[in-house]
Amino acid sequence: MTTYVYGIARGDRTELPEGLTGIGDPPAPVRVVTGAGLSAVVSDCPGELRPKRRDLLAHQRVLTEVGRRATVLPMRFGSVSDSDEQVRTVLAEHSDRYEEQLDRLTGRVEYNIKVVHHEDAVLHLVLAENTELRTLAEANRADGGGSYEQRLRFGELVAQAVREREAHDAALVRGALAPLAEGERPGPESAGWFLNVSFLVDEDAGGRLLAEVGRLEKEHPQLDLKVHGPLPPYSFVE
Amino acid sequence: MSVVPAPQGGGAGGTSGLYDVLELVLDRGLVIDAFVRVSLVGIEILKIDVRVVVASVDTYLRFAEACNRLDLEAGPHKNPGLPDLVGTVTEGGARGRTKGAISGAAQSVKDVVQQVRDRGDGQSGGSRSRKKEESE
Missing domain, CATH: 3.30.910 (Protein Binding, DinI Protein; Chain A)
Incomplete structure (x- = not known):
């Protein structure tokens, strides 16, 4: 199962709205993968992800909902990772870059x-x-x-x-x-x-x-x- | 002005202006090399009524006709004095483009212009970029 990534937020306790769902049919539950003091907002990714309007809207909706509570770096639509473990690796490798952008975009x-x-x-x-x-x-x-x-x-x-x-x-x-x-x-x-x-x-x-x-x-x-x-x-x- | 706020409470939101947000979702945002990006081939999106001023014979004739119908003495929002044409067009008002609040009189002119434009489209085989592709 691959992992769909919506965005990256600060900290390891990013609160998600209860019952938030994302892409897929039925919509997959949204969860958080943490690493290096950052949180990636993710969900499982369906095997055949296509850029359907439903999924584009889901991507936008997840970012809007999470963005109400925390600063989040929005991913471009369609970013898929091999696994949660790879997401953690990416967070760790580029944590400085993401922290800098999160600082710059806080409250914007x-x-x-x-x-x-x-x-x-x-x-x-x-x-x-x-x-x-x-x-x-x-x-x-x-x-x-x-x-x-x-x-x-x-x-x-x-x-x-x-x-x-x-x-x-x-x-x-x-x-x-x-x-x-x-x-x-x-x-x-x-x-x-x-x-x-x-x-x-x-x-x-x-x-x-x-x-x-x-x-x-x-x-x-x-x-x-x-x-x-x-x-x-x-x-x-x- | 039309303001399209972010969708509320997990709803999918309306389709008004949907494409305007989707172009950002598709063309902007963080890209991470390690992640695979979904192919955008065959993308299903909503393209809403776009208006292009093309330097073409069609455009010139359309503008000329529109200007002929304008009452130059009136302000842009005054009654254009076209009661015989007003109400004969229903299609113009049904276009997807979200318009701000404008006066009924101005809308009437717009409808007439739209009518002219639609005729032009019919004759030219649609040289202007007016698309409405919807799916799902």
Whole structure:
């Protein structure tokens, strides 16, 4: 039986919520393997572990639950050890590295922020800011929408203006939120957002971060910010 | 703003924004060389409605049409004055992307834009990256 590892916490008495279960079907009970003054949060691993949504969520849930009670270094999904004994060996070999990171991350949480534009609002904005575009829009409209070439040319100019606005607003959001954070890291590459970034913040500062997000959206109605957190500090472990 | 807090009390949480957390679970976090990592081939995840502004003819025409429908005199949250089109689209509102609270008027414009976008998708065979893959 192999051992699935969720994360690493300090000490050898890490308390787990009663009845906490993890990956697998039926879900395997979560337990702790200790060594070198550290605790690995683990469960038995099913023979055929596949990255199913159920198991991804279980991984996230275990880390969230344990993280409420103790600082925990979250493992990436799918880390499987040969045995509990190998987990103890790893804890002992790298205990300094894990202790250092646990110290750095104590009382810190991750907030992931993704930003898109409300399309209607950003189109309004770029037209309001650009006389040439506005004149073209009005001419096209007066012309029953304009010819295919006119619409194409106009739309290209609008798209260019929107892209410039995306770069501008990405800097705006980062500039507003970064001062509230102790760390910043770009989110995983993914399409669909003009900004995807994670911040490491003091768990008591989460409210201030959310307030600043609210202020940004109020003052810049073209911004649509999606906030995920507090999360285990996935983006700030090495 | 939409804030998606961590799941409570051991529940699995909703699917709203699920992918946004899963990308971190899959791409970030501590990696230990001694441990085997599960193959991510054939991964089953939820990809939620992504919007990409692609420099393409489709996008240009969509923007041009959207701009033609905007009332330039009104603010971004004012009534866009499109009562004849409002309510004819139901699909736009059902997209997976979580939106913050915006006014009904702005939503109406969004729906119209969505309609235009959907037509574009139909004609172009879906050149934009709008995916919704769900499993389990």
